[in-house]
Amino acid sequence: MSDDEDEVVVSCPHCGADTVIDLASIAPTEEPIVDCMVCCRPSRVRHSDGDVELISEE
Numbered sequence: 462m463s464d465d466e467d468e469v470v471v472s473c474p475h476c477g478a479d480t481v482i483d484l485a486s487i488a489p490t491e492e493p494i495v496d497c498m499v500c501c502r503p504s505r506v507r508h509s510d511g512d513v514e515l516i517s518e519e
């Protein structure tokens with residue numbers, strides 16, 4: 462297995478910047494809030510079966 466398997470790149474819903482999400486650090490039932498590295502606005506991580514998207518939390 463590759464070390465990169467659990468890292469997914471998704472677009473920030475606020476500014477569109479690429480954001481790397483490390484699925485290995487997220488429990489299957491968790492939807493954590495992450496802050497964009499570019500615009501610093503919060504997004505909720507939604508994920509299922511390896512599909513990941515960021516939802517605006519504002």
Ligand SMILES: [Zn+2]
Pocket residue numbers: 473474475476477478497498499500501502
């Ligand atoms: Zn952003």
